[in-house]
Amino acid sequence: MSWPGGDPCPADALAELALGTLAGEERSGVLAHVARCRTCQAELAQLAVVADDLLLLAPVAEAPLGFELRTVERLRAAERDGCSVDRGPGHPALPARRWRRGLVSLAAAVLLVLAGLGIGRLSASPGRTGRTPERPAVVLAPLSSGGHEVGHVRVVTAGVTWLEVTVGKGLGSGLVSCVARLRDGRVVQLGWFQVGPRGSSWSVRLDADAAQLASAQLLGPAGAVVATAQL
Amino acid sequence: MVHGGFPPGEQVPDEALLAGMAVGDEGAGIAFVRRYQHRVFGLALAILGDPGLAEDVAQETFVRAWRHASVFDARRGSAPTWLLAIARNLAIDCMRVRRALPRDPEDALWLERASLDRPPEETALGADTARRLGRALAAIPAEQRRAVLLAAVHGRSAREIAEIESIPLGTAKSRIRSGLARLRDAVSTEEVW
Known part of the structure; x- marks a missing residue:
């Protein structure tokens, strides 16, 4: 040719x-x-x-335990160390950005469009029409047992609050209960779930506000604490 | 603790996450890492064969994505292919710096096994493309498949493939060309249907 x-x-x-x-x-x-x-x-x-x-x-392989936390820390370190940020052709590299806690205008605009299309779940409830939708908040904390990280706990607030526990292979297997310790000293029983030999993931909706949570703990059948996440 | 992010399960489009990352939104970064960590780590591990190195490459991949999110152009390809290309290039660089020996070409066959055996939910991201391509890959001759995968995934040149396979350079080039062309034709034909 x-x-x-x-x-x-x-x-x-x-x-x-x-x-x-x-x-x-x-x-x-x-x-x-x-x-x-x-x-x-x-x-x-x-x-x-x-x-x-x-x-x-390419094959999907389970990332090592704590990968997400370590990666986010590395992103933060890159920010602190002043990595340059590519803003596209024709734009000079900018100095390090600061992590932003609130949704910036562009991302907010995108999410508002999604919410309006019913794709997201971020829109205000009917009684709150006209208010700016609140940004969903996530608290992610390592779950430790005997000084070792065995998983993580994620608390998500987006209209409602729910707690998700992910346990890796390091905890062993068996039935555990999950309790939340609140900052006022109360202990709330959240439920039971089975940890398999290859780990487990479990979630529950919370009535408590995320800010009230001090820690989440997994207890064995005899009530002994087997793992804790400080929130 | 890591604060911020999108709720798990929210199907926020990749483009929205990258737009958020481009303007420094931590939540978008967390969601993007969460969504693709297993794919990126899996590719790096497949190329390097060392979990420690693979994690380092995977983390650096997300740092690069964070830095360059603003120049991602959806018209030129999907977010996962863009991200995986970053991971592949970093893994290949890492492999060359360490002067690693070429992997056994049979190792490349993990691709077809992975693509055909994995459950549907694992290929939800780019699922249709992956399935079509997986079928096409399984249908081409094994020697062409090895040549294409060694080039596409492991970054091997035709000369390197010729050495690995103990074949003349012209044969290696021919296998790469024929294999890739057949994949292109097969995918194009399926798209008609």
Whole structure:
């Protein structure tokens, strides 16, 4: 195959270019050809889509326990250390941003649109029409047992509050009860669930406000504390 | 403790999360990490074979995504392919710095097994594309499949594939081209239906 009046189309190299494995002079030569050849431009675009989509077939592996926390800490560290932030072509790199606790205008606008479409669950209740929807809040804390992290507890407030417990493999298996200790000293029984040998995830809706929670604990059948998350 | 974020289960579009990340919203960052941590870690682990290195690469992937969220362009590809491409490139860089030996080409076959065996919910993100491509991948000759996967996932050049497979360079190039073209044709044909 060749383009009218030019050098032959580099079929082999085009695939390698799409896969990102072509280098050096060969890459330069192919790019120069593609810049002039509409047929190869179209072919390259199609092959590149397939090459990228192949990554979707990669296996899903459970990230190590605490990965999420460590990653978020790393993002925060990057912010503190003053990493540059790419704001797109034509914009100079900005100094580090500060993590923002409130929804900034753009994200808020997007979410408001979603809520209006019924996609999200962030819109105000009927009696609160006209109020700005509150941002859902999440508190994520490691769940520890004997000084080791065995999972995490997440408390989510978005109109209602619910608590989610995720236990990894390190806790062992068996029936546990989950209790919440409130800041005023009260202890609230939240429910029971079975921890399997490969871990478990369990959630419950809370009547208490998230701000009242001091900790969540998992108790064994005899009532002994087997794991605690400080909230 | 990590504060902020979107409720679990909310299907906030990737583009909305990336828009939030672009303007520094922590909650969007947390939700994005939560949504893709297992995919990113899985890819890094498949390439590197070392859980410690894979975690480091996966974390750096999210740092890069955070920094460059504002230049993500949905017209040029989906968020997961964009993110996984970052992870792949970082993993390949890491592998080359450590002068790691090429993996056994048979290792690349995890891709087809993963794509065909995994439960539907695990492929919810890009599910249709992954399923179609998985079927097409299983249908092409094994030698072409190995060549394409070694290039696409492990970043191996045609010359490296020729050495790994003990075949002439021309044959390696031909396998890459034929394999990728057949995948493209198969996916295009399915899209008609």
